[in-house]
Amino acid sequence: MRISSRCEYGLRAMVYLAGRSGADPVSLSTIASDEGIPMAFLERIMARLRDAGLVVATRGVSGGYRLSRATAEISVADVVAALEGPLSLVGCLPDDHGCDRSDGCASRQVWRRLDEAISDALTGITLSDLTMEAVTR
Amino acid sequence: MRISSRCEYGLRAMVYLAGRSGADPVSLSTIASDEGIPMAFLERIMARLRDAGLVVATRGVSGGYRLSRATAEISVADVVAALEGPLSLVGCLPDDHGCDRSDGCASRQVWRRLDEAISDALTGITLSDLTMEAVTR
DNA sequence: TCGAATCCCAACTCGATTGGTCGGGATTAT
DNA sequence: ATAATCCCGACCAATCGAGTTGGGATTCGA
Numbered sequence: 001m002r003i004s005s006r007c008e009y010g011l012r013a014m015v016y017l018a019g020r021s022g023a024d025p026v027s028l029s030t031i032a033s034d035e036g037i038p039m040a041f042l043e044r045i046m047a048r049l050r051d052a053g054l055v056v057a058t059r060g061v062s063g064g065y066r067l068s069r070a071t072a073e074i075s076v077a078d079v080v081a082a083l084e085g086p087l088s089l090v091g092c093l094p095d096d097h098g099c100d101r102s103d104g105c106a107s108r109q110v111w112r113r114l115d116e117a118i119s120d121a122l123t124g125i126t127l128s129d130l131t132m133e134a135v136t137r
Numbered sequence: 138m139r140i141s142s143r144c145e146y147g148l149r150a151m152v153y154l155a156g157r158s159g160a161d162p163v164s165l166s167t168i169a170s171d172e173g174i175p176m177a178f179l180e181r182i183m184a185r186l187r188d189a190g191l192v193v194a195t196r197g198v199s200g201g202y203r204l205s206r207a208t209a210e211i212s213v214a215d216v217v218a219a220l221e222g223p224l225s226l227v228g229c230l231p232d233d234h235g236c237d238r239s240d241g242c243a244s245r246q247v248w249r250r251l252d253e254a255i256s257d258a259l260t261g262i263t264l265s266d267l268t269m270e271a272v273t274r
Numbered sequence: 275t276c277g278a279a280t281c282c283c284a285a286c287t288c289g290a291t292t293g294g295t296c297g298g299g300a301t302t303a304t
Numbered sequence: 305a306t307a308a309t310c311c312c313g314a315c316c317a318a319t320c321g322a323g324t325t326g327g328g329a330t331t332c333g334a
Contacts, residue, residue, distance in 0.1 A: 164308080164309065164310090165309080165310075166308095166309085180310080180311080180312095181312095183310090184310095184311075184312080187310095194309095194310060194311090195309090195310085196308090196309055196310040196311080197308075197309060197310080198306095198307070198308045198309065199308080199309080200308080200309050200310065201309075201310085202310090
């Protein structure tokens with residue numbers, strides 16, 4: 001179970017933007033070179049973040065990306081959900097399709113718990129937390 | 138981020154064995170048919186669990202698998218680690234290779250926190266918890 | 275009006291992983 | 305012996321991850 005590069009890069013880019021929040025939009029090439037991320041790949045990542053409504057792009061000469069909301073209003077969970085897809089660990093949680101196995105439910109509780117643990121951990125951190133030089137532990 | 142079938146099947150098999158703990162070994166074919174898992178695939182899974190020291194196999198006519206330890210001594214984290222590999226979210230946590238990026242550390246704290254949350258959630262549940270008909274929440 | 279900077283997008287590659295299957299061994303109780 | 309069982313390496317198809325390529329469409333400034 002490993003975080004994808006997509007997700008790692010995406011969060012880095014968002015933290016980067018959070019550090020420049022309020023200023024002019026930042027171009028793809030700037031983010032990519034400052035963060036050491038392959039530009040064409042970052043482009044795909046930003047497209048997802050845009051589609052999720054987390055960043056706003058402006059095109060043309062001095063265009064670029066900026067955050068769509070205040071840094072305190074964007075959680076890491078938002079970013080991860082936008083990049084990793086639905087983010088539910090096992091298929092049968094929402095639809096609850098029967099659970100015909102006797103111990104299937106027992107195992108499933110594990111995945112549900114884990115789901116909650118992950119969710120709790122990620123929704124509790126916002127980009128503004130990350131721009132301050134230390135996550136309080 | 139999704140749990141693999143391998144892992145799902147593996148935990149189901151372990152819970153199954155936990156429910157019969159202390160009795161005769163259970164054959165692959167029995168587990169597979171009772172749990173609805175493709176037998177040849179389950180065989181590969183059991184091999185990993187055996188290599189991890191979580192189950193013991195005996196061959197020959199009335200052979201099969203049994204747990205190597207008491208159900209309370211096997212955590213879900215043990216099972217998942219045996220089946221999912223190293224289970225660390227991002228490569229640079231143990232070796233800490235520089236962190237030359239300015240905000241790399243900020244993002245990394247997120248992954249470390251998440252790592253802890255997952256680890257805590259999984260080490261806290263043992264097979265004996267799962268054989269009782271309800272995980273206390 | 276032209277061109278450069280910028281975002282937008284679909285298609286492609288390439289290797290690893292997932293989810294299996296297949297075919298034969300080696301062991302052991304009866 | 306023989307049947308039941310685990311053991312194991314090889315194989316396979318589909319998907320996913322991590323990018324790349326090549327071209328658009330927009331917008332600002334000169």
